[in-house]
Amino acid sequence: MKILVGYKRVIDYNVRVQVKPDGSGVVTDGVKLSPNPFDEIALEEALRLREKGVASEVVVIGIGPADLQPHLRNGLAMGANRAIHVSTGDAVQPLTVARVLLKIVEREQPGLVMLGKQAIDDDSNQTGQMLAALWDRPQATFASKLDVIGTTAQVVREIDAGLETLEIDLPAVVTVDLRLNEPRFIKLPDIMKAKSKPIETIELASLGVESGDHLTASHFAPPLKRSKGVMVKDVAELVEALRTKGLV
């Protein structure tokens, strides 16, 4: 079985993202970029399935400009067999990403597509579900445990009501949550090995993906800040303050 892993590059989660003064976007110049943490978890899980003999090949896919290649090398250094770079200078939204992934899915015929449940830049939480719909296959979102059993998978999902277990027929789309695993660290020899692994580049424009149904983003702004309150000296003062406000 082949596993396709979506591997997005995002602003690192430690960066305090700033809005440009004219509200036209966020500041990206000189800002540290990293793999989306959820995608690293998806990749880690795919690699573990390969190590268990469940999967035979793990392919990472990234969509973005030419400078995405070092990022994809990261995925190869973590252990993916090869990478696909869908090249475009445009920012892509979830529906377009899902349509691109579907094209790759049709060509690669994976048994599983693994994605992060969301990317920490636009926080959309849509792509996996959209791909599953377009592909007409099962989806298991927010996965915190995954077992492949023959032609099906059992997935434990972290949902608001607790932990839900689904059984899905393969092929399918699984989007992963934070507690599925802890991604491995990349070691120096892995970086050397990754240099000789193949990255195939495909022009997005050559895929024949429909477009024109994008949301247009007109304005970016920082949220209203909560103002700093007061420090109380002890529990008695705290309780007094809360009582005065009718909160306890």
Next chain:
Amino acid sequence: MNKILIIAEHHAGQLNPATARCVTCAQAIGGSVDVLVLAATPEPVVRAAAALQGVNRVLSATHEANLHALAATFAPQIAALAPGYTHLLAPSTTFGKDLMPRVAALLGVAQVSDLMQVDGPRTFVRPIYAGNVLVTVKVPEGHVVAATVRPASWPEAAASSTLAPIEAIESHVALPTHTRFVALEGASSERPDLQSAQRVVSGGRALGSGENFKLIYDLADRLGAAVGASRAAVDAGYVPSDMQVGQTGKIIAPQLYIAVGISGAIQHLTGIKDAGTIVAINKDAEAPIFDVADYGLVGDLFKLVPEFIQAMN
């Protein structure tokens, strides 16, 4: 005129209050408001939905396949109704997040996530970058608006004294069998529900163990509060995952939020920024949680929380 369809979220015969929050959002958009209840046994959920102020009609789609809220089963039923509507809304709970993108893709339209403000019938504000940035987005003309509604941004619609009409509808779309429900391990709790509670007490990594979390439960019980946690406390196994508050957990807006031994990482703060009053108890006076707390108390939680419990007796 806008015609809005809200997908009801319900579980074990109870309408999730997030549905009533979607109704308030729908009223900000303006237009007629229908609520769709997909269920195996629709009572008493349909009645609860029909009793919400601002709802014009409840559609009840009864089917044995609707016993569990599977996106693969629900989505084609909703997509089949979409041509009669300008807007499709669901709460951005795990239910709506799972479902609405699947509906949108079936319809070939983009989806708006976590709608927090309405600037026009197709213009909305939503958070990105863990809530560090708010973006205004517009849905192209001629496309149905498919959106999830950020519950913490909208108050619940009140109950009405009259019931909106309830219509049974039948769906003739083929439903898939490739996705099967196996089990739900719910944290059945006597305590108030974290997402709708007016008071919440949360514990962080500082609690150090599941046993020590008893302090948090005790304080919560004194206050009639729900219990939440930071990701670190969940990851360490002190409490179950459905208690996580934050960017990747629950986004909540209680009147009172008490953070105990939580540093205040941006991903946690995202989950509480709409809380009425925030109280922080932390031994580190420099902890970032104090930058957003209305009342901050510096000290050791193992001394202060028992005092707090005592004071509530």
